[in-house]
Amino acid sequence: MPTSENKLLKLLQNRYSARNPQLKKGIGDDAAVIHPRNAAEFWVVTSDMLVETVDFNREWTVPRMLGRKSIAINLSDLAAMGATPRFYTVSLATPAEVPDRWIIEFHDGLTEKGALFGADLIGGDLSRSEKHVVISITAVGESLNRKVVYRSGGSAGDVLYVTGELGCSAAGLKLLREGLGRSRNRFAAKALRAHRDPDPRCDAGLWLAQSGFVSCMMDLSDGLSMDLPRLCAASGVGAEIRVSNLPVFAKASLWGCDPVVLALNGGEDFELLFAVRGSRNGSFEKAYPATLPKITRIGVMTREAGKIMAVGPNEIRRRLAERGFDHFTSRKQ
């Protein structure tokens, strides 16, 4: 079995250390954090690569939508740090059969979605590839008042929350795999949109970081069952979630999916997963603005590092299996 992405990342993280005092956080979070000398704010930098057939399928989308999704994924990483998007670069490799029109529409999608969240395209690179499209984006944001939320700030007793609904994007992917990408059913349309054109939770991330309530945060890109252990590992804690509390996408059952399975293991929700001190979660919930995406309490952080439990029907407690997406052990599209 190949080494997991987690393991390899950990290895690289331990192998290289940065010593520049302007660096507040290097490898190992959703994004790196820099404090440019004398700058009013911290600057946050994140990079993501999308490879055709692994991360997307060119037949299942149009270039404009692919551009929109590509930038959304990166802005979601900024949101997870509580940072406000500002700038990004994009490097794009396309095989010779991809027409200029495709490249331009891709950039149109990228820039229109970026602009919605205040991010400007500032540069990049165009390259050729032999067969598949490859997209690499680096996004840069600002942490207002230098308030950044890391993955590592959680403690036992903190209450775990997620924004929005989980599993909706995975339901959309299932529809695409089954050739139902043109379905007009409104629930299908919602799932397809969640998969093709997700919205990063920038407003929520900013509010959560500024509020001072949040101890740790990350975005959900590979599925809760993969990402929750990452948050807990960074914070040196365990967790217990209540499956019945998960904000599932119930309509997934229309297409023969178990909504709970999708909520736990489906990737690319790009919702925020975060924690609030147990003593403060009441005041937090009162303060959280109704205009932001809904939040749901899904569990608590626990003392035993790395022990991630799920409480299911009839109060049965089980270890949560990591069944989300791993670039090195899964095939997705």
Place this chain on the structure above:
Amino acid sequence: MPTSENKLLKLLQNRYSARNPQLKKGIGDDAAVIHPRNAAEFWVVTSDMLVETVDFNREWTVPRMLGRKSIAINLSDLAAMGATPRFYTVSLATPAEVPDRWIIEFHDGLTEKGALFGADLIGGDLSRSEKHVVISITAVGESLNRKVVYRSGGSAGDVLYVTGELGCSAAGLKLLREGLGRSRNRFAAKALRAHRDPDPRCDAGLWLAQSGFVSCMMDLSDGLSMDLPRLCAASGVGAEIRVSNLPVFAKASLWGCDPVVLALNGGEDFELLFAVRGSRNGSFEKAYPATLPKITRIGVMTREAGKIMAVGPNEIRRRLAERGFDHFTSRKQ
């Protein structure tokens, strides 16, 4: 014939405009320039993508060397702005047959070369690809005293210079293509090193930017005959170069190459091309430190925008043909 990379970039540059006042320079130079609010320095951001079979051949190098070259290419873009390297992210896609060892050695090369120039790895992304390795790096540097040199500052009458020697990397590529990658001849070793493990001209770039002598600058990545027109286009001028003045790699003739052709059209020299006001070039040459890579006067900028002339043997003046590397019309490796 496919649209050239130049044309497509120009189209994208004109299509999208950024309005953030913290952005000093967006698409269209070697790197973008940001002034974070209150920051002491400007920050410079550049991205480059390298695709196997187009930009490199995995058989012709070892992962450590490929890592070294990948970061060097990006640092060269920072050097071209006069910026000092600080941080970078790397996104890497590898096919399943590439072992973890390869990935680690690639990162080792990246970080050891980055460290030589003061740049720390701060994050990135690991991904799978079906067949080819793809590398995407974003590097961030600081412009000390906010002194940045753009491509656009040149005027007619400015004297053109290059650092180092031109065509050495192209000679190395030729040796690799002909299966002579293990040659022990010392000139071959020099050419192979120039191709596999180039040094970005960071020290020279910094000095040139701080000196105040330089009106415009870029790095030579696609060959002088491709890059000089870019510098001139950005500055709205033409140029006339003297072929006999070019600092060619004369030993290329040992392998049946014309050193002048390599100097004009060979890519990946990663030397700096820059201009100095005609009235100041004497004092500039006196001030330029002997400890930095040698510089050579190769010509002047002229009034007629876009007219790039080469003066050859017997004082014959010809238009310089663009025969360097274009990602969209050439095949390199």
